[in-house]
Amino acid sequence: MSTRTTALDSVIFGVDIQSGDIRGDAPSYAVVAFDGEHADRDVVSYRKLRRLIEREQPDIVATDNVYELAEDSDGLVRLLRDVPESTTLVQVTGAHQPEPLSRVANRHGVPYGKKPIKEAEAAARLAAANVGHEVTAFADRTELKVARGRSTGKGGWSQDRYTRRIHGNVRKRSREIEAQLEDADLEFEQAVTEKYGGYSQAIFTVEATPGEIPVSSSRSGDVRVEIERERRDGIEFEPLVERRDHVIVGIDPGTTTAVALVDLDGNPLDVHSTRTADQADIIEWLIERGRPLLVAADVEPMPETVETFRRSFDAAGWAPERDLPVDEKKHRTREASWANDHERDALAAALYAFDAHADQFERIARKIPPQFDRGEVTATVLREEASVETVIDRMVVEEADDEGGVEHRARELTAEEREIRDLRDRIDRLESHVDDLKQTVAEKDAEIEEYEEELSAARREERREARERREVTRLRRENERLEEKLDAERAATEQAATKLDRLKRLWKLDHSNFASVAGEATDLVPVKPVEQFTTTEIEAADESFGLAEGDVILLRDASGAGRSSAERLAEIEPRVVLKHGTLSEQAKEVLHAESIPYGPAAEVTVREIDELAVADESEIETVLEGWRERAAEREQAETESMVEELISEHRADRQSEQRS
Numbered sequence: 001m002s003t004r005t006t007a008l009d010s011v012i013f014g015v016d017i018q019s020g021d022i023r024g025d026a027p028s029y030a031v032v033a034f035d036g037e038h039a040d041r042d043v044v045s046y047r048k049l050r051r052l053i054e055r056e057q058p059d060i061v062a063t064d065n066v067y068e069l070a071e072d073s074d075g076l077v078r079l080l081r082d083v084p085e086s087t088t089l090v091q092v093t094g095a096h097q098p099e100p101l102s103r104v105a106n107r108h109g110v111p112y113g114k115k116p117i118k119e120a121e122a123a124a125r126l127a128a129a130n131v132g133h134e135v136t137a138f139a140d141r142t143e144l145k146v147a148r149g150r151s152t153g154k155g156g157w158s159q160d161r162y163t164r165r166i167h168g169n170v171r172k173r174s175r176e177i178e179a180q181l182e183d184a185d186l187e188f189e190q191a192v193t194e195k196y197g198g199y200s201q202a203i204f205t206v207e208a209t210p211g212e213i214p215v216s217s218s219r220s221g222d223v224r225v226e227i228e229r230e231r232r233d234g235i236e237f238e239p240l241v242e243r244r245d246h247v248i249v250g251i252d253p254g255t256t257t258a259v260a261l262v263d264l265d266g267n268p269l270d271v272h273s274t275r276t277a278d279q280a281d282i283i284e285w286l287i288e289r290g291r292p293l294l295v296a297a298d299v300e301p302m303p304e305t306v307e308t309f310r311r312s313f314d315a316a317g318w319a320p321e322r323d324l325p326v327d328e329k330k331h332r333t334r335e336a337s338w339a340n341d342h343e344r345d346a347l348a349a350a351l352y353a354f355d356a357h358a359d360q361f362e363r364i365a366r367k368i369p370p371q372f373d374r375g376e377v378t379a380t381v382l383r384e385e386a387s388v389e390t391v392i393d394r395m396v397v398e399e400a401d402d403e404g405g406v407e408h409r410a411r412e413l414t415a416e417e418r419e420i421r422d423l424r425d426r427i428d429r430l431e432s433h434v435d436d437l438k439q440t441v442a443e444k445d446a447e448i449e450e451y452e453e454e455l456s457a458a459r460r461e462e463r464r465e466a467r468e469r470r471e472v473t474r475l476r477r478e479n480e481r482l483e484e485k486l487d488a489e490r491a492a493t494e495q496a497a498t499k500l501d502r503l504k505r506l507w508k509l510d511h512s513n514f515a516s517v518a519g520e521a522t523d524l525v526p527v528k529p530v531e532q533f534t535t536t537e538i539e540a541a542d543e544s545f546g547l548a549e550g551d552v553i554l555l556r557d558a559s560g561a562g563r564s565s566a567e568r569l570a571e572i573e574p575r576v577v578l579k580h581g582t583l584s585e586q587a588k589e590v591l592h593a594e595s596i597p598y599g600p601a602a603e604v605t606v607r608e609i610d611e612l613a614v615a616d617e618s619e620i621e622t623v624l625e626g627w628r629e630r631a632a633e634r635e636q637a638e639t640e641s642m643v644e645e646l647i648s649e650h651r652a653d654r655q656s657e658q659r660s
Contacts, residue, residue: 013056013061014063029043034124050082058087060088062091063089066091066135090132091237134238135235144215145227148201150221186206245290247289248264248350249350258273259285260346264365279312298346318356328348524615524617528551533561533587535564552574552578558581566586576624597628599624605619
């Protein structure tokens with residue numbers, strides 16, 4: 001149900017039939033477009049009216065009788081289906097048994113005239129004040145159907161494949177729509193008819209209007225999507241605002257404003273308190289719940305804020321002869337519910353106001369004929385301080401004039417009465433204007449002061465945040481600079497440590513006197529061990545403590561060496577190679593070819609200290625001497641072999657010549 005209380009943010013169309021009849025000749029309509037302040041007037045045909053509604057999509061189309069727009073219930077349903085979903089059709093004169101428009105307009109203080117354009121404007125203004133009933137034939141539930149867009153027909157194997165494809169596409173589209181409804185957080189039920197290869201149809205019943213569903217009707221290829229809003233059993237009329245009848249309002253103003261409602265029988269209806277809402281919000285809250293005929297305060301004199309509310313509703317006012325004591329207010333509200341002291345004070349004011357007028361309300365109720373509204377008569381009696389009989393007589397005359405088309409003329413006032421009336425009206429207008437101006441000035445001053453405080457606070461906060469941002473930026477840059485410097489220092493330290501470790505090892509090998517090992521001996525030489533005669537181990541030893549030309553190298557395991565390992569060792573050009581194990585023939589050939597001395601490590605006494613080793617110079621020389629002898633013998637053997645080969649070749653050549 002709509003809770004709209006103002007039309008200033010939307011457009012309302014007031015419509016009344018100008019000539020013709022919807023059931024016969026082409027009718028014309030008086031149309032008034034009202035935005036809360038301005039009214040545009042025109043006379044159009046029925047077809048142009050429908051196009052105008054479709055193009056402008058007004059918030060409300062208001063009329064005094066909806067059957068001026070449709071010939072019967074079925075026509076009204078078609079009209080409701082065709083108007084934009086955002087447009088509401090409103091009958092301002094009531095539900096199934098409407099009142100005369102003149103009476104409704106008079107009750108709500110809306111200008112009224114007998115001409116169709118005036119009635120259309122009155123309908124628009126009444127709808128803007130939330131007067132009337134929304135006309136509807138559809139529920140807030142929509143049926144969404146996904147089905148085959150083509151007939152499957154008959155056929156053989158190819159036709160089966162064709163049918164399977166159609167059903168598969170229906171199922172695919174159904175699952176896409178299901179995902180869209182879930183993403184939109186909509187409640188729905190799904191009914192699926194499974195067929196060969198997928199679905200023949202899927203029906204979604206969604207708890208939403210078509211405009212709230214993220215899917216639209218479509219037909220493409222194998223699949224069609226149909227959307228239809230669920231229709232109710234008949235035409236229904238729902239009030240624009242759930243409004244109670246005339247009420248008594250108690251108000252407790254202050255930092256926390258509280259309001260309370262009491263009906264004309266003295267029964268508490270509702271209480272409300274707020275610290276943030278302004279007067280407009282409270283007035284809206286009251287409009288949604290009733291029509292105030294009496295506004296009360298719990299103190300004397302009546303506060304200006306309460307007086308402003310009273311004038312807003314053109315209601316009578318009530319204030320106690322003296323401020324109501326707290327204990328009396330607690331006692332009077334003991335049987336009601338309230339959340340805080342402010343709500344209690346507002347409710348007490350309303351209840352005491354009812355107590356003061358209870359006898360008067362009872363007398364009025366006894367004198368009112370059944371066909372008249374009790375609240376309307378009571379409100380008029382209180383507001384005008386007139387008798388019940390006078391008010392009823394005037395209502396009877398006004399209603400007769402409205403129905404008979406005769407303009408009502410009030411009796412001629414005397415000069416004194418006219419002067420008193422004019423003076424009172426002038427005083428009321430001036431007082432109201434002064435109060436409004438004072439209230440406006442006070443509100444503007446408070447608003448300006450609040451904005452200045454907020455501006456000052458915002459500027460202070462902005463300066464503080466700017467300082468923090470600059471400091472954070474500076475610290476971040478400094479931190480980055482220090483981290484870069486730390487990384488560079490760490491890299492330099494690691495590089496220096498590696499270099500220092502290598503220098504220490506070289507110094508131990510080349511400069512140590514090894515006195516603790518050799519005693520008085522001074523002919524010791526360093527020996528650099530290699531774990532295995534492989535290229536990898538040679539590289540590891542070179543990386544660890546360096547291998548250089550003229551070094552004595554110890555092979556802890558010389559077996560299995562290939563040509564590449566021997567060539568890598570020969571590149572170093574060591575003084576001598578001491579070996580454990582047997583060299584391969586390939587390694588021997590490489591070492592002999594490169595004149596690299598080698599010999600058995602067993603002939604040398606190698607003494608090791610940690611990763612270092614030493615040997616006697618004399619023993620090294622013995623190994624070198626042995627290698628030289630073997631090298632000479634090898635060269636001699638190679639020379640003899642070459643001579644014998646030459647002799648053999650020479651003899652073979654002579655024998656060949658002799659035969660020839």
